[in-house]
Amino acid sequence: MARPLRVEFEDAIYHVCTRGNARQRTFWDNRDRSRFVELLAESARRFDVSIFCFVLMGNHVHLVAQTHRANLGRWMHWLTVAYTVFFNRRHRSSGHLFQGRYKSFLVQEGDYLLALSRYVHLNPVRGTSLGRGTPSERRKRLRTFRWSSYPGYAGLRAPHPFVEEQMVLGELGGARKGERVRYRKFVEEGLVREVENPFEAVRWQAVLGNERFVQKLRDRLKGLHKYRREIPSLRRIGEAVGTEEVLHKVAKRFKVESGRLLQKGERGLQARNVAMWMIWESGSKSLREIGELFGGLDYAAVAQRIRRTRLAHDPQTKGKLLKEMLNVKA
Numbered sequence: 001m002a003r004p005l006r007v008e009f010e011d012a013i014y015h016v017c018t019r020g021n022a023r024q025r026t027f028w029d030n031r032d033r034s035r036f037v038e039l040l041a042e043s044a045r046r047f048d049v050s051i052f053c054f055v056l057m058g059n060h061v062h063l064v065a066q067t068h069r070a071n072l073g074r075w076m077h078w079l080t081v082a083y084t085v086f087f088n089r090r091h092r093s094s095g096h097l098f099q100g101r102y103k104s105f106l107v108q109e110g111d112y113l114l115a116l117s118r119y120v121h122l123n124p125v126r127g128t129s130l131g132r133g134t135p136s137e138r139r140k141r142l143r144t145f146r147w148s149s150y151p152g153y154a155g156l157r158a159p160h161p162f163v164e165e166q167m168v169l170g171e172l173g174g175a176r177k178g179e180r181v182r183y184r185k186f187v188e189e190g191l192v193r194e195v196e197n198p199f200e201a202v203r204w205q206a207v208l209g210n211e212r213f214v215q216k217l218r219d220r221l222k223g224l225h226k227y228r229r230e231i232p233s234l235r236r237i238g239e240a241v242g243t244e245e246v247l248h249k250v251a252k253r254f255k256v257e258s259g260r261l262l263q264k265g266e267r268g269l270q271a272r273n274v275a276m277w278m279i280w281e282s283g284s285k286s287l288r289e290i291g292e293l294f295g296g297l298d299y300a301a302v303a304q305r306i307r308r309t310r311l312a313h314d315p316q317t318k319g320k321l322l323k324e325m326l327n328v329k330a
Contacts, residue, residue, distance in 0.1 A: 008072045011066060011067070012072070013052075013064070013066045013107040014063075014107060015062070015104065015120070016072075017063075017102060017104075018061050018098050018099065018102035018103075019059060021096045021097060024059060026087070026097060033146075037147070039079060039086075040063075041161070042082075046075075047067070047069065048067075049065050049067050050068065050164045051162055052066065053168070055124060057123060066167075084096070084098065105202065105208050106206060106207045106208065108208060109167065113167065116198045116208065118186060118187045118190055121142075121187050122190050123148075125141055125142045142191070143156050150187065154187070155181065199287075242282075249325050250271055250274055250278060253271075253324065254270065264294070264295030272294070273305050276294060276305055277310060278326065286299075287299040287302050
């Protein structure tokens with residue numbers, strides 16, 4: 001798999017998720033959580049970082065932030081080490097608390113940032129015991145969940161002083177007076193119906209934004225060899241292998257017509273699944289766009305097929321495919 005993104009530049013916005021080592025719990029009680037929030041506030045001051053959103057779960061943390069000094073790595077290193085020292089001393093433990101490499105996505109401001117904030121803020125009522133029950137019960141849990149920036153955004157309690165909310169709230173438009181009520185309705189809409197998952201639009205496994213945003217990033221990365229060496233997905237940003245080229249190469253390798261790869265009836269065709277995988281690896285289309293290209297498949301179904309196809313290939317075969325189709329190493 002590609003290593004997590006490590007591209008840094010001034011005023012870049014990121015979604016960061018850091019998990020406990022071996023999925024261990026990172027917070028045992030509210031004293032742990034309170035200390036992490038204190039360190040998060042201190043880190044924002046030390047490293048000139050704007051914190052837009054945060055959510056502390058049992059074994060992982062979600063952050064949405066903007067680094068004004070192109071210092072994502074130094075900021076996250078200080079934050080995780082400072083908290084690990086506190087945690088190990090308090091609980092008489094030792095060793096790594098967090099996984100070695102956190103996940104991070106570059107995020108475009110505007111609608112993408114707004115949708116991401118909703119996704120992050122809904123984490124406490126998604127996929128855990130807190131997510132069970134009626135929409136009304138989940139709403140109550142969401143509103144009373146202490147270890148999140150959401151209650152402050154929603155006007156349910158005083159905002160955390162270090163959380164900078166206006167860039168997100170301003171995306172809803174309208175007068176400042178009612179912006180928190182509008183944001184609360186926007187987020188809690190996700191409790192009663194399925195709302196757009198912003199990660200459907202992720203490109204190159206590393207970028208959440210539209211084609212124009214990606215082009216700006218591509219221009220920024222030109223000639224920056226340290227980033228092109230960092231992870232394959234970033235090398236592919238610069239090389240920009242197109243969808244048609246990928247389809248042609250897959251069809252040639254598997255000795256099938258290109259048109260068959262896109263036909264909805266060819267569900268069991270190995271080449272079809274490899275084509276989805278390679279297009280995703282190339283970054284030319286998001287999961288949602290790949291689903292549309294291959295006959296209206298749901299993005300989750302596309303993700304599942306890509307995952308299964310990747311797992312079905314040993315590292316050597318995977319490396320050969322990536323080199324042949326995309327001109328990069330695994």
